[in-house]
Amino acid sequence: MTSEMILPPHSTEAEQSVIGSLLLDPQSDNCQRVLSMLKPETFYSRQHQAIFGVIRDMNAKHQTIDGLTVTDELESRGLIEQVGGLGYVMQISRGIPSTANVMAYAFKVRDTAIERYGIEQANRMLEVLYARNGMSTDEKLGAIQTLAMQLDDRTKSGNTRGAVTFADAFERWTHVVDRRLSGDARAIGLTSGIKSLDDMLEPKRIVRGSLFVVGARPKMGKTTLYLNMALNCANAEGLPAIAFSLEMPEEQIVERAISQFSGVSSTNFYLEGYDDNRFALASARALELAQNGNLYIDDTPGLSLSHIVSESRRIKRERGVVGMVLVDYLTLMKAEKAERNDLAYGIITKGLKALAKELNCVVVLLTQLNRDLEKRTNKRPQPSDSRDTGQIEQDCDYWLGIYREGAYDENANQQDTELLLRLNRHGQSGVVFVEQRYGAIYDVDQDVARQAKDRREEKNQRYAGKGGF
The missing domain is CATH 3.40.50.300 (P-loop containing nucleotide triphosphate hydrolases)
Incomplete structure (x- = not known):
């Protein structure tokens, strides 16, 4: 027996490296790809979710992004204490010498998020099987298949089903239109x-x-x-x-x-x-x-x-x-x-x-x-x-x-x-x-x-x- 708590899959170092890269050179091609690829909920840490969310909003408004401007925005939203104060944001911004590996860090963050989502879906499947709510075996298996398809969608596209904001839906639509106009047959x-x-x-x-x-x-x-x-x-x-x-x-x-x-x-x-x-x-x-x-x-x-x-x-x-x-x-x-x-x-x-x-x-x-x-x-x-x-x-x-x-x-x-x-x-x-x-x-x-x-x-x-x- 062990008293150690088993934490869900995550990488604090990868999350810090992604945010540090964004604070260092947010307008680079790779950093812009990261901003379109990840969402605040992709991060495990609540601190990092808040910081990334602010950076993403500022980028959408074409505002200057660096350690000081992001800290000011966090403070104006009343989030500065939640993320660990000015010192933590500046520590992250100084901890990255280059943005060359930001895509590798982003993929690590995304992969651990998918693993966490997989664990959630597996738990939901177990709940369906254990439930005594009048569902037939065929209905339970159908529900499990639906959960598996949702996991498959998340793995391949990074998207989940359910209610989304118009902004998120609009962003996905623009990607589809870009693919259509570039001649991608899969988009029509x-x-x-x-x-x-x-x-x-x-x-x-x-x-x-x-x-x-x-x-x-x-x-x-x-x-x-x-x-x-x-x-x-x-x-x-x-x-x-x-x-x-x-x-x-x-x-x-x-x-x-x-x-x-x-x-x-x-x-x-x-x-x-x-x-x-x-x-x-x-x-x-x-x-x-x-x-x-x-x-x-x-x-x-x-x-x-x-x-x-x-x-x-x-x-x-x-x-x-x-x-x-x-x-x-x-x-x-x-x-x-x-x-x-x-x-x-x-x-x-x-x-x-x-x-x-x-x-x-x-x-x-x-x-x-x-x-x-x-x-x-x-x-x-x-x-x-x-x-x-x-x-x-x-x-x-x-x-x-x-x-x-x-x-x-x-x-x-x-x-x-x-x-x-x-x-x-x-x-x-x-x-x-x-x-x-x-x-x-x-x-x-x-x-x-x-x-x-x-x-x-x-x-x-x-x-x-x-x-x-």
């Missing part, structure tokens, strides 16, 4: 892989933290678009994409992904005597996708929201980032008990929206539309057509419907497809024309496709006027 949204749709979504693209809903009747191409977005995220964006499939097994997803990625029809994988060159191309592209390591597939039957959240968090912890989480499709998911189906599925859509925000990724959710839309003359889908999912319009940031006239008219071009962006909280909405061929989506000339559609509709109207229908 994601692309879909369909140029005409991406052009419509510019300049924000698909904003991170968003729920992107795709709605359509069967056989319209929901899964094709879902895979197109997943492949684009994994390959072109170079970010992890997690494809949760409740409709198709893993083997079918892999086969369709290879076909889409290579442009080789999947029928080639069934016919004896297939074209060796095309099969070699498909194999090469499949190997490229496998080595890329960014595409994840989960075909667990009856997926629940908690499973999707858990797996997505795991991959975020392992990879540090997630680009897209894609779910095919909503009404096949295991929903919680509720008075009505729309309420049960509303819990899922809210949870997926929260997941997008938590992981700073895009969640793509497919949904089956109500068959009543087929009774309308104009069968192009609307957000209100979502089956048992009235909440979806409130939760989603984007709502895109898919319409293929060939599904209703065998004489129509079976490849022509319309992507109807009905809702876009971050920009404009509209219609994009594409073609679906051999299980893949291809962009087309938008003006030519729009003119062809107008001619077709004009012809149908004339035919209807003559009693042709």
